[in-house]
Amino acid sequence: MGLSLTNVDVVYAGVIQVLRSVSIEVPDGSMVVLLGSNGAGKTTTLKAISGLLKAELGEVTAGQVLLDGKDIRNADAATVFRQGVVQVLEGRKVLEHLTVEQNLMVGAHLRADRGAVKADLDRVFGYFPRLPDLLHRTAGYLSGGEMQMLLVSRALMARPRILVLDEPSMGLAPILVEQLFETIGRIRREEGLTILMVEQNARAAVRQCDYGYIMEAGRIVLHGTREQLENNQDVKEFYLGFSGSEGRERFRNIKHYRRRKRWLG
Amino acid sequence: MLPTGIHFESYAAETRVLKTRRSQVWLAILVAALLVAPFFAGAYLTGIASEMFITLMAVYGLYITVGMAGQINIAQSAFVGVGAFAAAKLSGYGVPVFLVIPLAAFCTGCVSVLFALPASRVKGLYLALTTLAAQAMFPIVIYALPPGWLGGLAGMPVEPLTVFGLDLGSPARLYYFTLAIVAVLTVSVFRIQHSRFGRAMIAVRDNDVAAEVMGIPVFKVKVMSFFVGSLFAGIAGACMAYVLQFVTASSFTLFASVWYLGMLIVGGLHSPLGAILGVLFITIVQESLHKVANTLMQLGAGGGGTLFALTSIILGGCILIALIFEPRGLAHRWAVLRKAFQIWPFPRS
DSSP states (O other): OOEEEEEEEEEETTTEEEEEEEEEEEOTTOEEEEEEOTTSSHHHHHHHHHTOSGGGTEEEEEEEEEETTEEOTTOOHHHHHHTTEEEEOSSOOOOTTSBHHHHHHHHTTTOOOHHHHHHHHHHHHHHOTTHHHHTTSBGGGSOHHHHHHHHHHHHHHTOOSEEEEEOTTTTOOHHHHHHHHHHHHHHHHHHTOEEEEEOSOHHHHHHHOSEEEEEETTEEEEEEEHHHHHHOHHHIIIIIOOOGGGOOOOHHHHHHHHHHOGGGO | OOOTTOOOSSHHHHHOSSOSHHHHHHHHHHHHHHHHHHHHSOHHHHHHHHHHHHHHHHHHHHIIIIIITOOOOSOHHHHHHHHHHHHHHHHHTTOOHHHHHHHHHHHHHHHHHHHHHHHTTSOHHHHHHHHHHHHHHHHHHHHHSOHHHHOGGGOEEOOOOEETTEEOOSHHHHHHHHHHHHHHHHHHHHHHHTSHHHHHHHHHHHOHHHHHHTTOOHHHHHHHHHHHHHHHHHHHHHHHHHHHSEEOGGGSOHHHHHHHHHHHHHHOTTSHHHHHHHHHHHHHHHHHHHHHHHHHHHHTOTTHHHHHHHHHHHHHHHHHHHHHHOTTOHHHHHHHHHHHHHTTTSOOO
8 A cells, every 4th residue: 555656647737747657656664765856856746646736737637646545636735634645845844933832733733632742742852852942932043954853843743644755955964964864764663654755865865765766857767676776876876976986987977978878868 | 032031831831921920910000001091081082092992903803814814905994894884784673782793793704705715715916906806895885785774875873882771872981892892802812823723824824835735724724814804803893883873884995994904014913912002003193193283273383284184194104114113013123122121131132
């Protein structure tokens, strides 16, 4: 079970085709990462899942988006959310006029079980011990790393089954990125959470994942398990940013190499 | 944020509006002062105060729609009008006041939902235009209906206000009547701000996409914000009907709507205190100008009449100055001042 996309096409405004026959499997309890250059269609893929395409006049025109075998193609965001798929948007979308605590409570907006919400606050603080100190700070004044912690925590407050993360490392210092991914890995192991993550920071992301997909110009061009990705020469070259023992390739060589790889377009 | 040394050990204490002992004492003093004020102020000032309370009710409503949910609304005066006409009609049937006010509020809420349903689908300037349509339609509808229904061009008289056989016609009694209602509304507006619904509205205002992915039904929250905001407008309208004892569509103009919005912005959009300070500020400036103009005229000195005519211009200037020096509103200035006193004599930024 879990989440699966089969041959999904997404078209914006009826004319711009962004995804072409994208298929992704996110089995229950796994962590899947989606890599790719800018404009490859990663965020669009996430939006196709979480039902946010409509706001941008986008639409899934072909294929299936299945959640536990049920088609949620073109469902609205509220419905998808209620099924337990919670997305953390790209770009630190905290509710800046609310305090950190109120932000967390917004995450639990639909939950009626007050006692459990309180317990969940403690659970979340266990993952991000910095948050309790910031509880009464206005979220707009947090630093980038703190905002990202808050966003992941806010999503956890909704008790998701599937957590969808869109570039959680955006604009963070390398050390923070490492910490954040470690925490995400820990959350996943301890909660048995299913995670689908889009990342630019490929190396750190691949280290935590079970399976990865690489997108280019709206298609999935490569996929494989963590070991396969870590050992694939192309992936190393273009996404992990190193090429084995002989050090970095010269730009000229890479350019030629890239040309030979037809899938990179 | 509170100064060092004040901390809480429970969530309930944290979300309380009056966090410290001292602020409770100050509030008690304020309430006492408001209660004894009519004994010291003349009938004129008492009347002004009642009028101010009514304006405050309408601005509270605007604070919920515009301040909390971020839905620009320039039809608040029309909604106040709906409340006023509903109250006039109901009181004409002999309905007692404690039923008239909630019913008028409810009518206003329902009318506002009619406009909120289409308005909540659009954003920003388009939303402003939609509410403008509501404001423009209000007098047209009143005039177009048969005069027997809502008075048409001539307007409608309102039965004098009586509560349990007690006539509340005098300025002092009206003052207590409006004070009681505004007190209830003040408590509610602060409660709403700290409630789940309030949080949802602020989330929608801050970032509607983020709110949506957190499961907040954005559309419903927007419509509800109009509804609740208009309940307040309806109550203001009902009180106004009782105070003026006459309603006519021409008193609920776009101009008044813009004034309500102006008061809220000058006071500060992000706190109910902003509504209070904004209404207080504008009323004080306006009344002082009238007072000065009156005195000048009585003394026979020139300029009194000119000053009267210039009132709006001077008020506009005051608003401009307030916004240039404190774009976040008087409520923010108040918060900064308060903090400065709290940590006195330590240095402050």
